[in-house]
Amino acid sequence: MKDKQRKLAARQEQAATGRRYSAVVRQRRDDEQGQPGAELCRAPGCQSERVEADADWCAPHYLEQPAGDLLRQAVARAEVCVRNCGDRHPARRVDDPVAELLVWAAARHGLAASVIDGYVTALFDDLDDWARERVGSLIAEETTGLLLAAARESEGVRQSVGRCPSCGVELPDKFELWFPPRYCSLECVPTEES
Numbered sequence: 673m674k675d676k677q678r679k680l681a682a683r684q685e686q687a688a689t690g691r692r693y694s695a696v697v698r699q700r701r702d703d704e705q706g707q708p709g710a711e712l713c714r715a716p717g718c719q720s721e722r723v724e725a726d727a728d729w730c731a732p733h734y735l736e737q738p739a740g741d742l743l744r745q746a747v748a749r750a751e752v753c754v755r756n757c758g759d760r761h762p763a764r765r766v767d768d769p770v771a772e773l774l775v776w777a778a779a780r781h782g783l784a785a786s787v788i789d790g791y792v793t794a795l796f797d798d799l800d801d802w803a804r805e806r807v808g809s810l811i812a813e814e815t816t817g818l819l820l821a822a823a824r825e826s827e828g829v830r831q832s833v834g835r836c837p838s839c840g841v842e843l844p845d846k847f848e849l850w851f852p853p854r855y856c857s858l859e860c861v862p863t864e865e866s
Contacts, residue, residue, distance in 0.1 A: 726752055727770045734773040739781035746774045746787045750794035766795075766814045775818045776825040782851035782861070784822035788815060823847040829854055836860050 713730035720730035778787035826847035838860035
C-alpha cells in the first residue's frame with residue numbers, strides 16, 4: 673500500500689513540477705585531518721551541520737520550512753525512523769529531534785495538531801493491531817511529548833509578539849495549536865495564512 677502511495681506522490685510531484693528527476697546535492701565539512709565530517713545543511717550557503725545524519729536541514733532552517741511542506745516532511749521523517757529502527761523495535765522510533773523541530777515550525781503556523789497526528793500515525797502505521805495495542809502507552813507518550821513541545825513554542829511566540837497584529841488586543845497566555853499563535857483568534861488570521 674505504501675509503495676502505491678509513494679508512486680502516486682511521485683507522479684503528482686512530476687506533474688506539478690514538470691520534472692521527472694530531482695538532484696540532491698550534499699556537502700560535507702572535513703575535519704582537521706581531512707577525514708569526512710558531518711554533512712551540512714541543504715540550504716544554499718549554510719555552513720551549519722544537519723540536526724541528524726539522515727536529516728536535510730540544520731535546526732534554524734527546519735524552523736523556516738513553509739507551512740505547506742510540514743505535514744509531508746513529518747510523514748517522510750516518520751518513514752525514515754521506521755526504516756532505520758526496523759520492525760522489532762518500535763520503542764526506538766520515538767524522541768526524534770527532527771520531528772520536534774517540525775512540530776515547533778508547525779506550531780508557529782498553527783498546524784501542530786495535524787503535523788503531530790500525521791507523524792505519529794505514519795510512525796506506527798506498519799504495526800498490526802496486536803503490536804499497536806502493546807505499544808499504546810508509547811504512542812500516547814510520543815503524542816503527548818510532541819503536543820507539549822508545540823505548546824511551549826506557541827506560548828513562546830505569544831510572549832514575544834505580545835499583541836495581535838490584526839486587532840491589537842493583548843494575546844492570552846494560553847497556547848494555541850489550531851491557528852498561528854501570533855493572532856488572538858481564528859477570526860483575526862488573514863485569509864492567506866489560514
